[in-house]
Amino acid sequence: MEFRDYYQVLGVERSASADEIKRAYRKLARKYHPDVSKAPDAEQRMQAVNEAYAALSDPEKRAAYDQVGRGFHAGQEFRPPPDWDAGFEFSFGGGPGGQAGDFSDFFSTLFGGMGGAGGQRGFRTHGEDHHAKIMIDLEDALHGATRAIALRVPTVDPRGHVAVRERTLHVKIPRGVADGQQIRLAGQGSPGLGGGPPGDLYLEVRFHPHPRFRVDGRDILQSVPVAPWELALGGAIEVATPGGTVQVKIPPGSQTGRKLRLKGRGIPGTTPGDLYLELQVVLPPADSDKARELYESMARELAFDPRRAAGGRG
């Protein structure tokens, strides 16, 4: 296990006052808040900051951390000596910004002793709920799937100390789940205390960006390249959609950007979403004598001025 330098994480001196620690924490919380930060590792950074603050904002935990961590540096191999925590009393409670289950093995080892309220005889309480994000593909939502997620699960040993172990959970992704929805897995959170029931695990579903399809709620949007004559004259074209190939009729006189709505062909659900096909004209290149001749013929015969049609001379 690697030693974590909580002072370094918060960017404060070891002699920092409680007020300085709080100010540093809030500054970093603003910087790495996952709702605001664009940094790809914002969530992990925020967790590290929450963990450091949970340790340093509690006078008992800070005193214990200072005592056991004297002489250690970040990343150094670390094992706390046996009974190092004698004389201290703290519970595994999370800090202001995080829940205990979000914290590292290092934190659990140091502060996982279920002293305090959690260890009282006859105290029965529900296990803590956990939250995680799961990234899926649009196809998973359309057809359903099973995805494996790695979880860090706190467990309590016979002496009442908490350790964290890795566990893989195979989760069934129900057909029709939408981006942003939460899946609740009953009993997959932290174990209960004193015979209490375990907590639940909530998975927030997020879709990977798709190279061809865009998702808005339950609706799916897809750009469809079309030739100028298909737009002008109309007719049936074949389109490969997320649900398979379909024949679509283009109304004559369509313009590029026109959206065709295929009702109920979006993400399934009680009220299924729609599929929108956005027609995008693609011009054939004028890279041969024949092609140039055809364009020249159109220019002569059609006398078409798109600027005039748009109401200006551009």
Next chain:
Amino acid sequence: MTDNDIVTGLVLEDAALTIDELARACGADPGWVVAHLEAGILTCVVTEAAPRFTSRDLQRARRVRSLERTFEADPELAAMVADLIDEVERLRTRLRRAGLACD
């Protein structure tokens, strides 16, 4: 249960949370949920029996709770920040829908 078992969950829209369940999911007590509901800070689905909370309500409640605890924020201020985050998300969705990058 072994690591190879497949677990099936419920989408919150099909089984919305009660006040107690929402409170636990936010690491709060039910009184916090009730007070914030009465103040119009949290959202819910109103049923004949009792308020129920779906995915969006849970996300908002956790966001407000986190802002209040992290910054010791006034609930109204936390609600306003949550509203602004919602608005940014809504605009980003519109940009994505239009096929535009939003970062």
